[in-house]
Amino acid sequence: MRAWTLIKAYTALVYVFMFAPIAVVLLLAFNDSQFGGFPIEGFSFRWFHELMQNEAIIRAFRTSFALGLLTAVIATTIGIMASLALVRYSFPGKNLVSTLLIAPILVPETVLAVGLLIFLRWLSVPRSFFLLLVGHVIIAIPFVVLVVQARLVGIRREYEEASRSLGANPLQTFFQVTLPLLMPAVFAGALFAFTISFDNITATIFWRPSGSETVPTQIFGMLRHSVSPEINALGFVMIVLTVGIPLLAGGLARYFSRKQT
């Protein structure tokens, strides 16, 4: 009995350790104090209001959103096509291609970041939003490929064969049969890609064009001076977005797929 109590207490502590920092940010976001720390002096939306007035943060938000959305669209499109090729067709060097696609997960991000930077310098290409986007797409593709591939393996070829036997050409078959059946994975993959891009700081610091900030690099920059209470409010918004959107999407996906079963 004693052993169980200890294990339970230990488990509880692990969770506290994991989630207390997040809870602190969520709590302090509403603290009506000049300093971004304890003690709590009152409840207020003041820092959210300040956040809205902060041009730099709004700009960083815009950049991050545009970057995240474009990363999601491009990485998902490429990821679907790559998964189709890897699962449905055989071609020489397939294993190599598969490994190379997944490789960006395995390479430490700093190495990847420096590598791409050196490569671009060698090509004498200046850093730009476009190159930052390319970088984020490279980081996001493996996740999309893994998710979509797993689902595609589970979709029996007979569906596609049946569709083609009924007169649909390969492209019509893809849009009528394969893609709808793949949709949950496409959705999950796109969300992954968005979140990965939206969160990313390590590689972004290396790749961002000078003078341009994403939300994480903006926070990082602000922290260098002091812990402003605005950062807590910003943290709150980030958490709500990165946790809330996937949860909402998952719920919607379940709601829509329930109709079919």
Added chain:
Amino acid sequence: MARVELRGVTKAFGLVRAVQKADITFEEGSFTTLLGPSGCGKTTILRMISGLESPTSGDILIGDQRVNEIPIHKRNLGLVFQNYALFPHKTIAENIAFGLKYRSVEKSEMQERVKNALEVVRLPGVEDRYPAQLSGGQQQRIALARAIVIEPSVLLLDEPLSALDANLREEMRVELTAIQHRIGVTTIFVTHDQSEALAMSDRIIVMSAGNVEQVGTPREVYNAPRSEFVANFLGAANILQGEVVDSGPDGVAVDNEVFGTFPVSNGDLDGLRPGDPVRVVMRAEKVKLSRAPHGDGMAAAGQGSVEAVDYQGQVVRYFIRSGECQLQVIDMIEDRPFAVDEQVFVGVRGVDCSIVRS
């Protein structure tokens, strides 16, 4: 509707030859079954006709047109799979109408044809449901409706009954044959189930290891198997070793351990001479058992003892031991079944013996 012809079709997967130089004609409007164990090449032939695989060599003709280079979606075929392959994200009506969308059919006509197809498979009124809401048997009917609604020139069925349970399978067997007769479409049916093949087909093509073993009506392949493989694959058969002791224009005389010397006038008799070893097929249900010696009606007669009894209700299967040889006998129960160790007389009529190549 069209006839289908394979001319010297070979299909190799790497070093494995799944189909070897097949020359097969599927007559217009007929119901033909490709029968054989898994890996015999029957599914490969079906997939080549459908266009899902292309032959390594040889030609495939549908109607009078060579279709080797025509992709599947332009061949106008109805294809039904073992696991139905209904689109789970589309309603029954959308599933059935799927093929019509690519055939410039008017909206109103589309609805009419979907309705008719559902009536043909006797499932009216399920238009708005999803496949997962139907039972396996119902789903297979929908798959059939989806395949026939496009009025295909050939209907290809790939083990369509294998996923159903036994009772439903027999019911669907009758129904499928009836539908085929009604619409008269050239039908090619792939199965490993001999009773399906015998019950449904106009013609059976028995295959083994990529080769066509025998082509014939169900009665031909069952009663006059041309090879040991066919004899063993369809029903239960005894294959006895023997030696030709005499040969004449009407047949040969064979000597065998159990039956002594007896005449055989069926099967592959070409060029047999005295001294040649042969195999004689006797179907298990054609071997007669009796407590008293058989009369003159039997061409071959012998004796043995009952080694095992396998009671199956309407019939009994006996294993009869006679020296080194074991015979399998399937008998309708008339009065009292034979008991283990009972001595019995064994007899076979002349028409029920035939010689096969091994």
